[in-house]
Amino acid sequence: MATTTCEIAPANPVEQFLRTDRIPHIWCPGCGIGTSVNCFTRALIELDADLDKIAVVSGIGCSGRVAGYLKLDSFHTTHGRAIPFATGLKLARPELTVVVYSGDGDLFAIGGNHFIHAARRNIDLKVICINNFIYGMTGGQVAPTTPVSAIATTTPFGSFEPPFNLPQLAEAAGATFVARWTTYHVRQLTRTIKEMLKRKGFSFIEVLSPCPTLFQRRNKQGDGLAAMKMYKQLSKTRNGAPTAETAIEQGKPIIVGKFVDIERPSYLGSMEQMLSSRLGDRYVHVENLEWH
Amino acid sequence: MITADPKGVLTGAHFIDGDQACTEGCLAAGARFAAGYPITPSTEVVERFARRIPTVGGRFIQMEDELASSIAILGAVWGGAKAFTVTSGPGFSLMMEHLGLAVMTETPCVIVNVQRGGPSTGLPTLPGQADMMQARWGSHGDYEIIALSPQSPQECFDLSITAFNLSEQFRVPVLFMMDEVVGHMTEKVIIPPAEEIEIYPRRLTVKPPEEYLPYAVDGDLVPEMVHAGMGYRFHITGLTHDERGYPAMNPEAQDKLIRRLKDKILENADRIITLEEEGLDSADVVVVSYGITARVAQRAIELARAKGLKVGKLRLVTVWPFPEQKIRDLAGRVRAFVVPELNLGQIVREVERCAAGQARVISVPHAGGSVHRPEQILERIEEAAK
Incomplete structure (x- = not known):
């Protein structure tokens, strides 16, 4: 009798990017953060990226945990400060592709000032913002992105603060690449992440993502699947849309796509140009400031 | 080095x-x-x-x-x-x-x-x-x-x-x-x-990535480092972490990490601490000071010695970790410590703690905005010598 061999299921192609010894992860069923990580890692595969030269920096919160699950040089910093940490990392070691992966509260409430200044300077950082409209890790408090009238634990009768329109904010501050997708748009998101990783300059992708546990439950919006259906139904792709028209408002379509893609001198490029023109031969250019 | x-x-x-x-x-x-x-x-x-x-x-x-x-x-x-x-x-x-x-x-x-x-x-x-x-x-x-x-x-x-x-x-x-x-x-x-x-060079590891643990130590309590881009694909977090650098949310991991972070300094305090000492062997009174105040205190010490007082000088070049043992040793044999500083009494608390009642501890407070006058410190040295 011939022996039969069982074919072992091939490993998930993104497994090589994950710290599998840290699984199970902390994210809830239906959460979109994992979907975005899948898109990010698939973008790395498709780019055939040098994984030793990619660093991921996160702040604090559910999305802040991304750094901890990625098997790359990864830094889980303090609340709101992923961008200034990433700025120091990039300026000390320009050879790295530095990705900032964090949430809407982290990047735009406590970290808002750092975001606008890094965008203004055009530091070559790739910022992926998971926007779930709420503070998830701390239990569902109002965020700078929470829609008006939505229930949060600290706005128990409905939020009455106007939220930020993140693409408009990013463009106004100087971001050279601005896009928005939802976790329903996995192919588009993967493609846009690829595009972002290949280019230079301060780049920003907002990823609308379900939070069934702490946002949707209180706002009677169902589970993760319901959010996917809602994204599918309400999203309207408008590449190149003026960011002033991308605010998320009740009863209106969610505008997704790539809105901004321009070139502007980078911080490091401008620094080198200024110093070498003013100092001539006295200027000492060192690429990576590695201490030996 | x-x-x-x-x-x-x-x-x-x-x-x-x-x-x-x-x-x-x-x-x-x-x-x-x-x-x-x-x-x-x-x-x-x-x-x-x-x-x-x-x-x-x-x-x-x-x-x-x-x-x-x-x-x-x-x-x-x-x-x-x-x-x-x-x-x-x-x-x-x-x-x-x-x-x-x-x-x-x-x-x-x-x-x-x-x-x-x-x-x-x-x-x-x-x-x-x-x-x-x-x-x-x-x-x-x-x-x-x-x-x-x-x-x-x-x-x-x-x-x-x-x-x-x-x-x-x-x-x-x-x-x-x-x-x-x-x-x-x-x-x-x-x-x-x-x-x-x-x-002192950076303590970079020579271990290959598969053997390297970011927070493992052997012997001297200080782990070896790597930099981003070196191919180690390591993780760093402000959360309490284990030797792998991974978050570890339990009292055992907390105890192990926090004790090591403290012990690596405390057990090496002798190697870390630098003090400037002068005239301590025969001193009745020791002036403990640091920074700019030590230079004003120097003048006060000279004035006191001119009056025949036996005054020693202990300048804290290293303030933290605090030279606990030095103060304890001195407290057993001097009459008093005089501690001038540009605050209303901070390091003097440490001196009091270490002297543990074995010697008088006299503060020479100053709320800041200028330095002391040497006479202010001299006055307290004279009081301490009585």
Whole structure:
């Protein structure tokens, strides 16, 4: 009798990017953060990226945990400060592709000032913002992105603060690449992440993502699947849309796509140009400031 | 130890203030990255760095605030640089967040605080030494720290190199506690040739990635480091973590980590602490001081000796970790300690704690804004000698 061999299921192609010894992860069923990580890692595969030269920096919160699950040089910093940490990392070691992966509260409430200044300077950082409209890790408090009238634990009768329109904010501050997708748009998101990783300059992708546990439950919006259906139904792709028209408002379509893609001198490029023109031969250019 | 990179060493005799001498010390120590935010009376340190670094080979960035400066340097260190930031009182308060992160992640770096009068905006242009307990306890959580206090521009140069060396040796942020008078005082500063400056190299691992654990230690309690981009694909977090650097949310991991972070400093206190001692063997009264106040105290000690009093001098070059054993030993054989400082009694509490009732401890408080008059200190020495 011939022996039969069982074919072992091939490993998930993104497994090589994950710290599998840290699984199970902390994210809830239906959460979109994992979907975005899948898109990010698939973008790395498709780019055939040098994984030793990619660093991921996160702040604090559910999305802040991304750094901890990625098997790359990864830094889980303090609340709101992923961008200034990433700025120091990039300026000390320009050879790295530095990705900032964090949430809407982290990047735009406590970290808002750092975001606008890094965008203004055009530091070559790739910022992926998971926007779930709420503070998830701390239990569902109002965020700078929470829609008006939505229930949060600290706005128990409905939020009455106007939220930020993140693409408009990013463009106004100087971001050279601005896009928005939802976790329903996995192919588009993967493609846009690829595009972002290949280019230079301060780049920003907002990823609308379900939070069934702490946002949707209180706002009677169902589970993760319901959010996917809602994204599918309400999203309207408008590449190149003026960011002033991308605010998320009740009863209106969610505008997704790539809105901004321009070139502007980078911080490091401008620094080198200024110093070498003013100092001539006295200027000492060192690429990576590695201490030996 | 290795010798300094000559590119950063401005060998020669200079007539510069303490702030600028500090910059030269940092450059000589190998700092090639600084991030700062303007604040009186410390700004001259980064102004000089911004002017000097393009011809040495490195980068400076003026960040949007001190929260950003104090974490940008940590990013730079993990990217491979030696890095520092500079501030004064209000900015030092903002930096406490990342002092904690640097302690927790064991990131070697130097934070310079040119102290002014506080709290809050206080006295921006006038001296104080009232951040000494903040230096010890400013971050939340339990930890040990190293803090040095220079008394002259020459020491601003010499000790900033020491600060970097200690930070690399023990992988701990080192606080460089200057004050406005030392920072703005101009004196002769001798910068030696690079080959005479000893540098403690970064403790980079030689292990291959598959054998390396970011927070594993053997023997001396200080783990080996790697930089981003070296191929180790490591993880660093401000959360309590295990040897792999992974979050570990349990009391056992907390106990193991926090004890090691404390023990690596406490068990090496003898190697870390530098004191200037003079006339202690025959002293009835010992004046304990640091920073600019030590120079005023010197005059008071001389005046007291001229009156026939037996006065010893103990200057805390290292303020943290506190020289507990030294104070205990002295307390058993001297009559009293006199502790002048530009605050209403901070380090004097440590002296009292260590003296434990075996000798009198007399504070010479000053709320800041100027230095003491020597006579104020002399008066208390005379009282102590009675």
